[in-house]
Amino acid sequence: MADLVEKSKKLSAYAAVDDNLLPSHRVIGIGSGSTVVYVAERVGQASNKSDLVCVPTGFQSRQLIIDNGLRLGSTEEYPEIDIAFDGADEIDSNLGLIKGGGACLFQEKLVAACSKQLVVVADYRKDTGVLGKGWRKGVPIEVVPAAYTKVSLDLVKLGGKPVVRSGLPAKAGPVVTDNGNFIIDCDFGEIPPAQVAELNAKIKALVGVVETGLFVGLASKAYIGNADGTITKKTV
Ligand SMILES: O=C[C@H](O)[C@H](O)[C@H](O)COP(=O)(O)O
Numbered sequence: 066m067a068d069l070v071e072k073s074k075k076l077s078a079y080a081a082v083d084d085n086l087l088p089s090h091r092v093i094g095i096g097s098g099s100t101v102v103y104v105a106e107r108v109g110q111a112s113n114k115s116d117l118v119c120v121p122t123g124f125q126s127r128q129l130i131i132d133n134g135l136r137l138g139s140t141e142e143y144p145e146i147d148i149a150f151d152g153a154d155e156i157d158s159n160l161g162l163i164k165g166g167g168a169c170l171f172q173e174k175l176v177a178a179c180s181k182q183l184v185v186v187a188d189y190r191k192d193t194g195v196l197g198k199g200w201r202k203g204v205p206i207e208v209v210p211a212a213y214t215k216v217s218l219d220l221v222k223l224g225g226k227p228v229v230r231s232g233l234p235a236k237a238g239p240v241v242t243d244n245g246n247f248i249i250d251c252d253f254g255e256i257p258p259a260q261v262a263e264l265n266a267k268i269k270a271l272v273g274v275v276e277t278g279l280f281v282g283l284a285s286k287a288y289i290g291n292a293d294g295t296i297t298k299k300t301v
Contacts, residue, residue: 073188073290076105080296081150081186081288086111092143096151097169099121100186109133111144113253117225120146122176123169123243140172140179149180155200156185156287160301161198161261162220165278166206168242171240174249177283185287192289192297196256196279203228203250204268205278212273213239213247216245219271224265225251232293246275 078100086108088092095105105126111117118138121127124150128135134160140146151173156167164170177183193199201228208216213229220227230240241246256264256279267278288298 069292070190072226072294074095074186075103075290076292076294076296077186077188078150079107081083081184081286082107083189084288085148085182085184085286086132088113090204091093091117093117093119093139094146094149094151094180095119095121095126096149096173096176097126097150098167098186100152101126101150104186105129105133105135108115111136116145117186120176120179122151122173125167125169126185126217140175140261141286144179146176146180148204148225149170149176149183151177151183153191153280153287155188155196156289157196157258157261158194159194159258159261159281160185160284160287160299162284163204163278164280165207165248166200168205168240168248170205170243170278171207171244171246171276173251174280182285183283185284187287187289188224189289189291191280192287195258196261197253198255202257203252206249206251207242207244207275208249208270209273209275210245213249216271216273217249220249220251220268223267225253227251244275254288
């Protein structure tokens with residue numbers, strides 16, 4: 066099972082890069098997580114890799130870019146990115162996403178918003194069609210530390226069940242993001258695809274919320290690696 070999942074991740078990542086990285090592309094967004102490891106590997110094999118600048122979505126992603134001999138850039142230098150590749154915790158039928166299982170959602174959304182297109186890479190477990198169906202840990206929400214109790218109360222009023230993400234066993238106390246903030250995981254049950262944008266807007270409007278792990282209207286394609294070695298390609 067673990068081997069099948071790993072193979073599916075690599076399959077989706079390699080196919081996504083092979084199909085979508087064009088010779089004209091110069092600035093590439095490289096996302097976070099275990100699937101994107103294979104994206105960075107494949108981009109690092111490109112014959113024109115010295116012409117590329119890669120913009121990371123966090124500390125892990127930055128290391129992947131360096132480890133694969135690619136040139137690092139930033140959103141400050143490159144606010145217009147040709148294409149970004151990133152993983153997802155869950156994918157719905159509109160290519161709405163839950164992201165942030167690895168606490169990287171803010172910089173991921175920033176890179177996605179800077180990119181002309183976002184291509185999602187994922188194994189077959191993520192493609193459930195409805196957010197909250199397979200990913201039962203809740204929607205990750207990045208909050209300013211001083212606001213976490215206030216935002217938690219607000220999220221209950223929105224119908225959610227918020228839990229501040231713990232750093233245990235590696236760290237006593239909450240997880241601290243690459244931006245120095247906390248993550249609240251908020252369970253809203255299953256979120257119908259047509260209601261994702263509205264829920265995202267309501268959470269985003271709360272004072273203290275930096276960004277949400279609901280990605281709506283950002284992904285243009287998804288490459289799902291299947292257990293049988295095939296790939297499902299989805300577009301909106
Ligand atoms: O914060 C983490 C990111 O949103 C990841 O892209 C997401 O958790 C998917 O990661 P993986 O490819 O390891 O399942």
